[in-house]
Amino acid sequence: MGCPTPAWPAVGATADGFGYRIQEFVPGHSRNQVTATRARLLITVLERHAGIDPDPQHCWSRFVREQVTGRRDELLRAAAERGPTGQPLADACERLLAAHGTVALPTGGLVHGDFRPGNILFQPGRVSGVIDIEALGSGSRSRADPSRPRRRGP
Incomplete structure (x- = not known):
């Protein structure tokens, strides 16, 4: 998918319509703060989201444009x-x-929807899992310098 997301052995909805996803256990710990080392790991994960368009109907770029306008x-x-x-x-x-x-914000990239330290599992030197992806959609990934060419693939 572009990020180390645990497998989902079961997905569905309860009789009351409450959606659920059961994810496999992934070792690691979330962190409250992002250090420079963890930031580099997160940037690597975000770079893997380029060109992955998981749900064009759920587009965060369109949502932002509609909110701002x-x-x-x-x-x-x-x-x-x-x-x-x-x-x-x-x-x-x-x-x-x-x-x-x-x-016009770019589209066509994977957007987590709630990409924050509490939803990222770390092990020493790597990101072991990205969780809480029900807000997953398409849209624009943030870039510090939009004039730089995008790196493709892992």
């Missing part, structure tokens, strides 16, 4: 109300949106 004022107002750093954040977002207008 359809709920822009609401989102900026909510950010501004989030404590002393909220207004500067909202102002910075306004400047970026004004400078760049509508941006």
Whole structure:
């Protein structure tokens, strides 16, 4: 799939419609913080997501575009109300949106949907598992420098 996701021996829904996935046990531990070494491991996992389009109907790039265009004022107002750093954040977002207008985010990459340290299992020197993938979809992977060519494959 592009990341070390444990196998799913069973997937389904309860009689009440609650979805479930039973995953195989994978050794490792999640971490609260990402060190430089772990960040490099995570970047390697994310690079493997290039060109994998698991669900074009569930596209995170489209979701972000719809949120920014359809709920822009609401989102900026909510950010501004989030404590002393909220207004500067909202102002910075306004400047970026004004400078760049509508941006077409790339699609066609695998997006976890909740890729955070608590959903990554580490063993020394490697990522042993990526869990909690029910928000998996398609979309754009983040890149620090979009002018650099994408590396393909593992």
